[in-house]
Amino acid sequence: MQIAVIGRGDCSAEEYETAMTAGHLIAGNCGTVCCGGLGGVMEAACRGAKEAGGTTVGILPDTGDGNPYLDLVIRTGMGQARNVILVNSADSVIAVGGGYGTLSEIAIALKTGKPVFGLSTWNIEGVFACSRPEEAVNLAVRAARQSQRSRNPPDRGGSV
Amino acid sequence: MQIAVIGRGDCSAEEYETAMTAGHLIAGNCGTVCCGGLGGVMEAACRGAKEAGGTTVGILPDTGDGNPYLDLVIRTGMGQARNVILVNSADSVIAVGGGYGTLSEIAIALKTGKPVFGLSTWNIEGVFACSRPEEAVNLAVRAARQSQRSRNPPDRGGSV
Amino acid sequence: MQIAVIGRGDCSAEEYETAMTAGHLIAGNCGTVCCGGLGGVMEAACRGAKEAGGTTVGILPDTGDGNPYLDLVIRTGMGQARNVILVNSADSVIAVGGGYGTLSEIAIALKTGKPVFGLSTWNIEGVFACSRPEEAVNLAVRAARQSQRSRNPPDRGGSV
Amino acid sequence: MQIAVIGRGDCSAEEYETAMTAGHLIAGNCGTVCCGGLGGVMEAACRGAKEAGGTTVGILPDTGDGNPYLDLVIRTGMGQARNVILVNSADSVIAVGGGYGTLSEIAIALKTGKPVFGLSTWNIEGVFACSRPEEAVNLAVRAARQSQRSRNPPDRGGSV
Numbered sequence: 001m002q003i004a005v006i007g008r009g010d011c012s013a014e015e016y017e018t019a020m021t022a023g024h025l026i027a028g029n030c031g032t033v034c035c036g037g038l039g040g041v042m043e044a045a046c047r048g049a050k051e052a053g054g055t056t057v058g059i060l061p062d063t064g065d066g067n068p069y070l071d072l073v074i075r076t077g078m079g080q081a082r083n084v085i086l087v088n089s090a091d092s093v094i095a096v097g098g099g100y101g102t103l104s105e106i107a108i109a110l111k112t113g114k115p116v117f118g119l120s121t122w123n124i125e126g127v128f129a130c131s132r133p134e135e136a137v138n139l140a141v142r143a144a145r146q147s148q149r150s151r152n153p154p155d156r157g158g159s160v
Numbered sequence: 161m162q163i164a165v166i167g168r169g170d171c172s173a174e175e176y177e178t179a180m181t182a183g184h185l186i187a188g189n190c191g192t193v194c195c196g197g198l199g200g201v202m203e204a205a206c207r208g209a210k211e212a213g214g215t216t217v218g219i220l221p222d223t224g225d226g227n228p229y230l231d232l233v234i235r236t237g238m239g240q241a242r243n244v245i246l247v248n249s250a251d252s253v254i255a256v257g258g259g260y261g262t263l264s265e266i267a268i269a270l271k272t273g274k275p276v277f278g279l280s281t282w283n284i285e286g287v288f289a290c291s292r293p294e295e296a297v298n299l300a301v302r303a304a305r306q307s308q309r310s311r312n313p314p315d316r317g318g319s320v
Numbered sequence: 321m322q323i324a325v326i327g328r329g330d331c332s333a334e335e336y337e338t339a340m341t342a343g344h345l346i347a348g349n350c351g352t353v354c355c356g357g358l359g360g361v362m363e364a365a366c367r368g369a370k371e372a373g374g375t376t377v378g379i380l381p382d383t384g385d386g387n388p389y390l391d392l393v394i395r396t397g398m399g400q401a402r403n404v405i406l407v408n409s410a411d412s413v414i415a416v417g418g419g420y421g422t423l424s425e426i427a428i429a430l431k432t433g434k435p436v437f438g439l440s441t442w443n444i445e446g447v448f449a450c451s452r453p454e455e456a457v458n459l460a461v462r463a464a465r466q467s468q469r470s471r472n473p474p475d476r477g478g479s480v
Numbered sequence: 481m482q483i484a485v486i487g488r489g490d491c492s493a494e495e496y497e498t499a500m501t502a503g504h505l506i507a508g509n510c511g512t513v514c515c516g517g518l519g520g521v522m523e524a525a526c527r528g529a530k531e532a533g534g535t536t537v538g539i540l541p542d543t544g545d546g547n548p549y550l551d552l553v554i555r556t557g558m559g560q561a562r563n564v565i566l567v568n569s570a571d572s573v574i575a576v577g578g579g580y581g582t583l584s585e586i587a588i589a590l591k592t593g594k595p596v597f598g599l600s601t602w603n604i605e606g607v608f609a610c611s612r613p614e615e616a617v618n619l620a621v622r623a624a625r626q627s628q629r630s631r632n633p634p635d636r637g638g639s640v
Contacts, residue, residue, distance in 0.1 A: 002553065032552060057537075057552055063399075063568050065631060072512060072537055073482065074554055075568040079248075079383075079397040080268050084241040085565075088543050088555040100271035103284070107264035108240050124263070151545060162393065192392060217377075217392055223408050223559075225471060232352060232377055233322065234394055235408040239543075239557040245405075248383050248395040311385060400588050401564040408559075423604070424587035428560050431580035444583070 001031040001144045002057070003137075004090035006105045007041025007098045007121075015097040018119055018133050019044035020051075022094055025137040027054020031144065034059065034090050036082065037066035037073065041096045046070060059086045084108050091144030094136045095121040115143040161191040161304045162217070163297075164250035166265045167201025167258045167281075175257040178279055178293050179204035180211075182254055185297040187214020191304065194219065194250050196242065197226035197233065201256045206230060219246045244268050251304030254296045255281040275303040321351040321464045322377075323457075324410035326425045327361025327418045327441075335417040338439055338453050339364035340371075342414055345457040347374020351464065354379065354410050356402065357386035357393065361416045366390060379406045404428050411464030414456045415441040435463040481511040481624045482537070483617075484570035486585045487521025487578045487601075495577040498599055498613050499524035500531075502574055505617040507534020511624065514539065514570050516562065517546035517553065521576045526550060539566045564588050571624030574616045575601040595623040 003026050005019055023033050023045035033049040035042040037058025046056040046069035058066040061082045063075040076082040083101060087093065087108045093116045095106055102121065109116045110126040117136040118127040130136040163186050165179055183193050183205035193209040195202040197218025206216040206229035218226040221242045223235040236242040243261060247253065247268045253276045255266055262281065269276045270286040277296040278287040290296040323346050325339055343353050343365035353369040355362040357378025366376040366389035378386040381402045383395040396402040403421060407413065407428045413436045415426055422441065429436045430446040437456040438447040450456040483506050485499055503513050503525035513529040515522040517538025526536040526549035538546040541562045543555040556562040563581060567573060567588045573596045575586055582601065589596045590606040597616040598607040610616040 055552075057554075059554065072535075072552060073569065074537075074539065074565060076565050077399040077568050078241070078401060078565070079244065080271060081238070081241040081244040081398060083268075084239065084244070085554060085556050085558070088239075088557050089553065100267045100286070104264045104267035104271060107260045107267055108243075111240060111260035111264060126260070215392075217394075219394065232375075232392060233409065234377075234379065234405065236405050237408050237559040238405070238561060241558060245394065245396050245398070248397050249393065398561070399564065399568075400591060401558070401561040403588075404559065404561040404564070420587045420591035420606070424584045424591060427580045427584035427587055428563075431560060431584060446580070 001029075001141065001148065002034050002089055002091050003031045003140050003144055004034045004086055004093045004105075005041065005045035005096065006036065006086070006093060006102050007096035008102065009036075009038045009040040009042065011040035011044070011097055015041055015120070016044040019096045020048035021133040022096065022119075022137055023048030023054070023056075024052045025133060026141070027052035029137065029141045031141060032057060034086060036061070036086055036101075037070060039067055041098075043067040043069060059089065080104065087112065087114060090114060091147045092140040093117070094140050095119065095127065097121055115140070161189075161301065161308065162194050162249055162251050163191045163300050163304055164194045164246055164253045164265075165201065165205035165256065166196065166246070166253060166262050167256035168262065169196075169198045169200040169202065171200035171204070171257055175201055175280070176204040179256045180208035182256065182279070182293040182297055183208030183214070183216075184212045185293060186301070187212035189297065189301045191301060192217060194246060196221070196246055196261075197230060199227055201258075203227040203229060219249065240264065247272065247274055250274060251307045252277070252300040254300050255279065255287065257281055275300070321349075321461065321468065322354050322409055322411050323351045323460050323464055324354045324406055324413045324425075325361065325365035325416065326356065326406070326413060326422050327416040328422065329358045329360040329362065331360035331364070331417055335361055335440070336364040339416045340368035341453040342416065342439075342457055343368030343374070343376075344372045345453060346461070347372035349457065349461045351461060352377060354406060356381070356406055356421075357390060359387055361418075363387040363389060379409065400424065407432065407434060410434060411467045412437070412460040414460050415439065415447065417441055435460070435467075481509075481621065481628065482514050482569055482571050483511045483620050483624055484514045484566055484573045484585075485521065485525035485576065486516065486566070486573060486582050487576040488582065489518045489520040489522065491520035491524070491577055495521055495600070496524040499576045500528035502576065502599075502613040502617055503528030503534070503536075504532045505613060506621070507532035509617065509621045511621060512537060514566060516541070516566055516581075517550060519547055521578075523547040523549060539569065560584065567592065567594060570594060571627045572597070572620040574620050575599065575607065577601055595620070595627075
């Protein structure tokens, strides 16, 4: 189960706290935190996940090393086009605050049918607005499990 | 001068008319129409440009041939990531109506500092709302010329 | 008809001359020269095409303006991944000399079934080695026309 | 330490065996196996890594689920352009046999200065030919550690 946490690289202290809680809870639900690999909300989600013993993946716009809480580093070297890869790779998406980059990720997610759960983010039709990280993570985990089940129905055996 | 016209592949008759007028006017201003290469608003803008003797480029998500009004076909094979290439390639952007794909392009444009002029499109801070295609094209042409000048200042000789 | 000319950004004087002749001949055959948009072989092919009144497209790795002989500039911002877009966009490929970047383009072309004609380039099975630019262009033009016909068979009406 | 194992999706039984041994040894050296996520050599390397308790990442050309031995799935939806992301993400590369797709990855790696160790693969200048998977993995691990050290010199504190 891969859940993307998206938001600004230069977020507020409150957004950092929210994203860290979200990352912690995703890891607690055995989910992998996927993100854009940089600072702010991305770093916070990874930091929270690592504190809970979880796994983190950063899909970077450049070919650097990203934030210090990444287990795996995908160096796209593709700038903002990495936003599309991040969304494609996620089973569901949690948006925390966010600027235009986040908006582009929300739009790609909705375009490609990925569920998006928002915490004080862009008010776009299709985003499910949540009031607390617990709510967003619960819904994102449930949506991710449904998405996985529809890809690997149990009666067909599923993947190994 | 490369001006992107963005909007849905399955647009309304009114949006088609608006995009066709915009394409016609861009060509009349010696601009090249860049688009996502498919139908709807993309096709309309190219059709209008060809009627005015202009040049058109389609930056396709797939590796096909796109709509019948393309002079040049860029076959990215990269799905929605082509939206980023389209915006990167444009000196300014005109959005006509639009769904989530268009929203992603608007967001990338604003993220990367490209001016966006809107005709009945998403109401996002940073988009300059216009009431008629003439207004949008005039502003987009002026913005594109400014963008070119700032890249190739005349006192430095500019490009050949 | 879009024909890619590929080769090093820092080529020899002889390769520059060869690529310029190839570009000139492609334009004389009503083909569009597609290239990676930078210097060396890429610039030479565009320069030759412009001298013959042809059209040129540069598919850049960055978001700059490329060489001075480009009619259209596709700013991918995707580094070496633009090699794949260039090959996807071409009906056939001419390789002049070349380093590892050129080798990657040859490999992608052969992987995706695009014909490759070589002038003093990598000796890879599948590349058709030519001795002069006239030969390479003649064969590349013929291959491009066949590729277009197979996509738009005349009995089906083809595209407009 | 991220080590890419590259090769054909439809490999020989001998190549499968070789790739599986390589994956097993990479995991035994605490390396993460990165691959293109599909069958053949890619699957074998992941299977070997999982048997040794290691971690695997598949960087897919499509948006599917890849082979059954992937811990993390990066769904690029970018076709052969994913080859560039795979090479960018690797600290060093091991090539097992291989067709044109593998050749493109070798070329990109050499273009961008990544060390490549080959097992019965393309004979390209710059590829270090190895006779057994043990040799290739030992050298790839050493090269990856050097690459990491040069990015995070110990006197600067390195990453957290």
